[in-house]
Amino acid sequence: MINAAAGHLVMEDQPHQVASLKLPLGFRREDLAMSTPTTTKQDSSMFLRVAITLQTLVVFAAPITAGLLLSSPDGRVLHSVSAYGVFTAALLHLLAAILVWRPGGGSPRPILYAVGFLGLTLAQIALGIAQVKTLHVPLGVLMFGASLLRLSQVSAGRRTHLAASARR
Ligand code: HEM
Structure with missing residues (x-):
């Protein structure tokens, strides 16, 4: 104003x-x-959606490379690469959430989600290295579900915003 x-x-x-x-x-x-x-604000929200989409895709790839890890000699390297990919995507997600908050003056809530996901990623890496498969595998599934849910929330928020703008 x-x-x-x-x-x-x-x-x-x-x-x-x-x-x-x-x-x-x-x-x-x-x-x-x-x-x-x-x-x-629109640019930052777009960056957030792209970052969460990327994150969901790389988390989806993790069980595939895990299957290769269990079945082929080069699989361990591939699963490590996908672990780095998840970590990088989670950092991008956090950066995008901070950008949505700062210049747009929006809610800090996306930052909480991004920090939570980064925490899960670090725990997942530690469990993988420690070879605690009984926790590592279910946590991987949980991470995929959480990322997909967040993506659907962010996309639904955008659709609501577009519909409201069209009505004005
Ligand atoms: C549903 C998804 C996933 C499944 C089924 C899975 C499965 C596995 C399995 C079976 C291992 C081998 C453990 C062992 O050697 O005893 C492993 C290792 C590992 N995983 Fe995963 N994983 C998944 C997702 C992830 C994700 C999302 C990350 C990273 C964020 C990750 C990071 C690692 C790391 C760092 C290792 C150790 C690799 C090594 O020792 O060289 N995993 N995972």
Whole structure:
């Protein structure tokens, strides 16, 4: 919300609302449109969705490489590569969640999910190295389910947002 010097200018966060505002002398519509944080917010949300999609895909690949680990001599290297992939994707997820929170001024909740998933990833790596298969395998399944659930939440949130914008 902007209170312009002349008094009664209130700016909403949607560009189409900028078009209907009465501007005080010396203000240009372009100045207002440029100051909206909408684009940055959309970019960050898009990055979050891409990061969670990537994370879900690499977690999905982990049991496949685990099968190779159990059945072929090169499988151990492949499973380690996929473990690095999951770790990298979880870090990207955290970075994206921080970006959604900071410039967009959004909720810090996505950061909690991302930190939780990174914690599960570190536990999973420790259990794998320690060869505790009875916990390692079910935790891998849980991680895939959690990642898929989070992806569906983020995608549903975007659909709701688009539908609400279309109605305005
Ligand atoms: C459902 C998914 C998964 C299954 C079924 C699975 C299965 C396995 C199995 C059978 C082992 C060999 C343990 C042993 O040598 O006794 C292993 C090792 C390992 N796993 Fe997984 N895993 C899964 C997901 C993951 C994920 C998501 C990560 C990383 C985030 C991971 C990281 C590791 C690591 C670091 C090792 C040790 C590799 C080594 O000793 O060189 N695993 N896993």
